[in-house]
Amino acid sequence: MTRRRSFEFHLDGHSGVPVYRQIIDQVMAGIAAGALTSGDQMPTVRQVAVDLSINPNTVMRAYRELEIRGVLDTQQGTGTFIAPQQVRQDEVERRQRLNQLIDEFVARAGSGGFTVDELLEQLHDRATGSQTKRR
Amino acid sequence: MTRRRSFEFHLDGHSGVPVYRQIIDQVMAGIAAGALTSGDQMPTVRQVAVDLSINPNTVMRAYRELEIRGVLDTQQGTGTFIAPQQVRQDEVERRQRLNQLIDEFVARAGSGGFTVDELLEQLHDRATGSQTKRR
DNA sequence: TATAGTGTACTAGTTTTCTAATACAATCAA
DNA sequence: TTGATTGTATTAGAAAACTAGTACACTATA
The missing domain is CATH 1.10.10.10 (Winged helix-like DNA-binding domain superfamily/Winged helix DNA-binding domain)
Structure with a gap:
């Protein structure tokens, strides 16, 4: 079992x-x-x-x-x-969703005094860091 | 007046x-x-x-x-x-806030089937696009 | 079929959220 | 000071959010 x-x-x-x-x-x-x-x-x-x-x-x-x-x-x-990966949505709709997410993110970050460049930098670190799963 | x-x-x-x-x-x-x-x-x-x-x-x-x-x-x-630019927060606290924002963002995007790379790509477009303010 | 395991529907009650009525308080200019 | 303009406090009520009690329904397996 x-x-x-x-x-x-x-x-x-x-x-x-x-x-x-x-x-x-x-x-x-x-x-x-x-x-x-x-x-x-x-x-x-x-x-x-x-x-x-x-x-x-x-x-x-x-x-x-x-x-x-x-x-x-x-x-x-x-x-x-x-669920079995919901990546099956239509690509157009997918784009829209992504853009919506990013819109909200940027707005929140923007009013918090963060520049898009900062977001990029930090997110990039996150991306490379997550490759070598460190815990 | x-x-x-x-x-x-x-x-x-x-x-x-x-x-x-x-x-x-x-x-x-x-x-x-x-x-x-x-x-x-x-x-x-x-x-x-x-x-x-x-x-x-x-x-x-x-x-x-x-x-x-x-x-x-x-x-x-x-x-x-x-208010006169709130960028005066302590740098450490600032980092934390940024990370918190990104955490939430990545979690939401992740469960939505988006990879961090996609986020990066899209956000990067956004960054360069916003230089030449097109409306 | 029987039974144990799974998710679901219905109902209800408490708490929190959201907005409003209305009166109070600070600032500025005449 | 007076009056007009500004934000603020107190109170209250309707609506929504959140969780629970309880009974029902579907599925798999013996």
Whole structure:
């Protein structure tokens, strides 16, 4: 039965960040970090609910939102899984999404007094640094 | 008295975005776009309230949040102004903020199926494109 | 079929968010 | 000082966000 070690969530009760949002963030971070990849089964709604001492509905809300975003894939009666790469969107739409992300990013950074050059520099470091996974 | 032409806000009542947030966003966008610069006087709380048919408190809430962020500078009885460049933060703290911004950005983009390289490429285009301000 | 495991729907209650009414306080100029 | 202009405080109420209780429905396996 060599059950795959499943992802674990941790709650910060003092952050003020809603529980369901913390779950979402941790899934996204897990994917971004490579800890979660296509096809991986997520811990079940009930399991998470028990582990974190919260209501199943709260877990479900997080999972559902992630499913809507195309990040997760849920199958009633079976489980919830990491979706098979959502890179299949139309390329045009993909561009738009990317641009939207960047718009928001630049606006926030801009009003924070950061120049685009700074963003580039820092992001570049991040890119090269992530090649040699240092932990 | 050649009153300086003041900034104008526009509300989108169908977006679901809170009014005070729309105001904040438009100020930030204005700054990022260069339409608002250090020392510029913002339209008064009351003026905005009348123009948009909302309560002065709603405007104030937006202005206050921006003041907390260091974006605006308010003086009771006088007016509200664009703060004199908040680039004076401590360099360390500045780095942290930048990193935080980038963390969030990368996480969101990552779960959206975008690679850091893509971000870099697109952002780079943005940087060079913004040199020759094309509108 | 039976049973255990999975996600889901419905309902509801508390908390927080968002906006408004209204009155107060500081500044500037006449 | 007076009056006009500016931001501010207090209070309140409607709406939305967030989580929980509880019962239901689907799926796989024996």
